[in-house]
Amino acid sequence: MHLLSTQDMARADRLTIENGVAGAKLMWNAAEAVADTVRKVAGPDRPIRILCGPGNNGGDGYALGAILASEWRDVTIFALGEPAPGSDASWALSKWNCPVGDLSDYRPAHSDLIVDALFGAGLSRPLDGQAAAVVERVNSSGACVVAIDVPSGIGGDDGRIHGAAVRADHTVTFFRGKPGHWLYPGRAHRGELHLKDIGIDDSVLNGIGSRFRLNGPLLWNSEWPKPKEETHKYERGAVAVLSGNRLSTGASRLSARAAARMGAGAVTIIAPKEAASIHAAHLTAIMVHQAEEADEVIERLSDGRERAVVAGPGYGVGAPLCDMVLGLLALDRRTCGHRTTVLDADVLTSFRDEPDVLFAAIRNSDHRVVLTPHDGEFARLFPDLSSNDRPKTVRVADAADRSGAVVLLKGADTVIAEPKGRIAINPNGTPLLATAGSGDVLAGMIAGLCAQSMPVFEACCAAAWCHAEAGSSFGPGLIADDLPEQLPDVLRRLHQREGDKE
Ligand SMILES: NC(=O)C1=CN([C@@H]2O[C@H](COP(=O)(O)OP(=O)(O)OC[C@H]3O[C@@H](n4cnc5c(N)ncnc54)[C@H](OP(=O)(O)O)[C@@H]3O)[C@@H](O)[C@H]2O)[C@@H](O)CC1
Numbered sequence: 001m002h003l004l005s006t007q008d009m010a011r012a013d014r015l016t017i018e019n020g021v022a023g024a025k026l027m028w029n030a031a032e033a034v035a036d037t038v039r040k041v042a043g044p045d046r047p048i049r050i051l052c053g054p055g056n057n058g059g060d061g062y063a064l065g066a067i068l069a070s071e072w073r074d075v076t077i078f079a080l081g082e083p084a085p086g087s088d089a090s091w092a093l094s095k096w097n098c099p100v101g102d103l104s105d106y107r108p109a110h111s112d113l114i115v116d117a118l119f120g121a122g123l124s125r126p127l128d129g130q131a132a133a134v135v136e137r138v139n140s141s142g143a144c145v146v147a148i149d150v151p152s153g154i155g156g157d158d159g160r161i162h163g164a165a166v167r168a169d170h171t172v173t174f175f176r177g178k179p180g181h182w183l184y185p186g187r188a189h190r191g192e193l194h195l196k197d198i199g200i201d202d203s204v205l206n207g208i209g210s211r212f213r214l215n216g217p218l219l220w221n222s223e224w225p226k227p228k229e230e231t232h233k234y235e236r237g238a239v240a241v242l243s244g245n246r247l248s249t250g251a252s253r254l255s256a257r258a259a260a261r262m263g264a265g266a267v268t269i270i271a272p273k274e275a276a277s278i279h280a281a282h283l284t285a286i287m288v289h290q291a292e293e294a295d296e297v298i299e300r301l302s303d304g305r306e307r308a309v310v311a312g313p314g315y316g317v318g319a320p321l322c323d324m325v326l327g328l329l330a331l332d333r334r335t336c337g338h339r340t341t342v343l344d345a346d347v348l349t350s351f352r353d354e355p356d357v358l359f360a361a362i363r364n365s366d367h368r369v370v371l372t373p374h375d376g377e378f379a380r381l382f383p384d385l386s387s388n389d390r391p392k393t394v395r396v397a398d399a400a401d402r403s404g405a406v407v408l409l410k411g412a413d414t415v416i417a418e419p420k421g422r423i424a425i426n427p428n429g430t431p432l433l434a435t436a437g438s439g440d441v442l443a444g445m446i447a448g449l450c451a452q453s454m455p456v457f458e459a460c461c462a463a464a465w466c467h468a469e470a471g472s473s474f475g476p477g478l479i480a481d482d483l484p485e486q487l488p489d490v491l492r493r494l495h496q497r498e499g500d501k502e
Pocket residue numbers: 010013023026027028030053054055056057058059060118119120121122123124125126127128131148149150174198
């Protein structure tokens with residue numbers, strides 16, 4: 001599913017208008033769509049108070065008022081400024097044949113149903129003065145709020161609070177969701193999101209070419225690996241996971257088990273001697289290979305059996321890990337094939353003083369690379385991209401362009417970006433995933449899918465989505481060890497859904 005930036009949404013409106021649908025008609029359709037939700041939420045008797053801004057978001061509010069007043073509902077409008085003469089909003093105001101109150105006079109009652117039509121896609125500066133004051137009164141009133149398009153004060157592109165922002169129970173948006181509906185804190189401010197058709201044809205998306213996607217099975221199910229009937233375990237897809245020393249072996253086992261559960265045919269942990277014997281005592285289906293120094297590890301991985309490698313979880317920060325990674329990335333594809341390397345955790349911290357060395361190695365490598373930082377690791381590798389002054393989506397996309405890797409920035413609103421390409425926001429995260437080792441599982445899941453030849457961006461998106469499904473379907477009490485064990489159930493349901501569609 002595409003998401004549209006506010007600029008792209010304005011283009012969608014424009015293209016539709018050029019194709020012969022009047023702007024006023026779109027506005028009326030938008031108001032009808034909001035009216036549907038308001039009727040359901042307000043029931044027959046609740047007083048409806050509509051707060052209108054000076055632009056087209058306010059125009060939607062005036063049109064909504066006209067529709068609801070024609071049904072003899074108790075509707076009042078309070079406005080901030082007047083629509084520009086000749087605008088669609090001014091036309092909508094002409095349909096509202098009743099007085100308009102001044103926004104500063106509105107005192108919300110708990111029983112009101114408040115419709116927030118102050119600002120939507122056109123928010124151009126932080127809220128202050130009367131607008132900020134009314135938002136404060138609305139938020140502290142405890143009244144139910146339906147926001148039109150975007151809760152006022154939330155940036156449609158960045159999901160951030162600009163000055164002050166309405167906390168809505170419902171948000172009705174049109175044609176496609178916006179990044180700000182899915183990035184925090186906007187995601188928390190929007191309440192339940194209702195996506196409504198207002199007569200914009202899907203074909204306008206071709207003329208827009210939006211980079212933004214909402215992550216979900218539609219994005220990657222067609223690329224899901226299907227093993228051939230006559231396959232064998234290495235052909236199905238083999239993964240190697242590099243282990244740390246004997247005191248930190250657990251992380252690599254979590255990655256390895258996750259890779260196997262995602263369908264990799266053979267998974268091997270490569271570990272130094274003392275760690276290898278600990279792994280051997282814990283593992284059954286996962287293989288263990290003993291290798292002491294970087295040279296031995298690289299030698300073991302130079303024959304191309306493994307289509308994906310995970311490096312970083314529990315390895316230990318330092319120069320030996322940097323050397324190992326640089327060695328792996330320098331392997332010639334003529335001898336070891338075209339592989340995907342997932343760089344997580346300690347790798348990301350190890351390159352904090354020389355991120356450009358890592359990025360140059362990635363760009364010069366024959367292999368595809370995935371970087372899976374959390375916020376702290378992202379700030380170490382991309383210090384200038386870590387400040388919140390630009391949307392998270394754009395910062396992750398810049399990191400992907402700079403590094404040449406697919407970058408997955410973990411968090412409650414995980415963002416995945418490919419160099420010069422698509423940017424996906426993951427919608428189904430749960431705070432239950434904030435548990436030690438859950439990132440190690442995610443790295444293994446990505447490697448498991450890449451080893452089976454799933455394209456890298458799709459593999460990252462699918463892994464993030466399945467990881468979150470595993471967390472929420474397991475529920476309270478979740479620890480990272482449970483995630484790989486939950487995956488068969490997640491995959492069964494996923495494929496069942498696909499089967500139902502056929
Ligand atoms: N186009 C279409 O056909 C359709 C559009 N639709 C609807 O239109 C909405 C977008 O409309 P829009 O572009 O007019 O922007 P909108 O959100 O009303 O705000 C702009 C106004 O607010 C003002 N303003 C901004 N920030 C401010 C602040 N902090 N404090 C005070 N003022 C501030 C800004 O002032 P200015 O920056 O010009 O000084 C300008 O006057 C979209 O969200 C959807 O609901 C639907 O009907 C479907 C069809």
